[in-house]
Amino acid sequence: MSEIKDTIRTIPNFPIDGIMFRDVTTLYSNPNAMKEVVNLTANFWENEGLTCVAGIEARGFVTGSLIANYLSLPFIPIRKKGKLPHQTISQDYDLEYGKATLEIHIDALNKSDNVLIVDDLIATGGTAIASVELIKRLEANVQGCSFIIDLPELGGRKKLENIGIKVQTLCAFEGH
């Protein structure tokens, strides 16, 4: 656990003043720590009857695809507006700094699916909750959410748990 956290770099004042940005690119460049992320995540969820892994653009694509591949499951991309070429449903949400829209292909999931949502970080939870909504609107089940980093002071993890979503995080940082 601590090895993963130790590989994450903090960049002060990005993208705006006062934010301590947790930079996972230094984790991505450490193959052993990345294998640890995949192993810890796959082991945590392997008896949960997952049928697929959904990754949130863009950093959720990195770990989401690795976890899907490790578990031999389909990888489902949740993307920013206008990026998915087939018919989509979309969901607006508030970011920690701004507003945005996420989309998923309408034929990406169905009611027999048990989905693990993967992203790098849970902050206020806006992105994750929008992803939960997209998956529920396709009548699939959200089995849980997995993040490398928790920012507990921002409350996103609690918001997810309050709507009945199981959450795994691999490390936590104080502050924003």
Add this chain to the structure above:
Amino acid sequence: MSEIKDTIRTIPNFPIDGIMFRDVTTLYSNPNAMKEVVNLTANFWENEGLTCVAGIEARGFVTGSLIANYLSLPFIPIRKKGKLPHQTISQDYDLEYGKATLEIHIDALNKSDNVLIVDDLIATGGTAIASVELIKRLEANVQGCSFIIDLPELGGRKKLENIGIKVQTLCAFEGH
């Protein structure tokens, strides 16, 4: 090879009229075909002395991270403007439809690195050549480029080969 191509869906008139968009999300949802992509790519490059794999945002993150993980190498993200939190260098380029800027962290690579660039598709080559430039500006060596899909009529592969870059593609589609 044909199994991979067969999993790719074509969406007519996306993102603009007249474009036949090759949709890899249907490949992503096929775990066996994804393992085939990773195996074919890793086997092709395994004796080339790679020190890391760079993936181009966003679809290059999916296969790039898988190939890096398989080869136990660092994964280096090449991102759109404004996304990387640490100090970057940037490179403008022309897209098949539009203009954009790519960035890489200045400390992501050094002159001892042999880099494989990964993306889902090579069309006109603008994105790939911008990525080659970024890597060369960090004094690292571009060992080659690997793409799932070649669109040979758009000439990107030839442009890369003309500047001395070795290219692997796993399947090809006629037309745009």
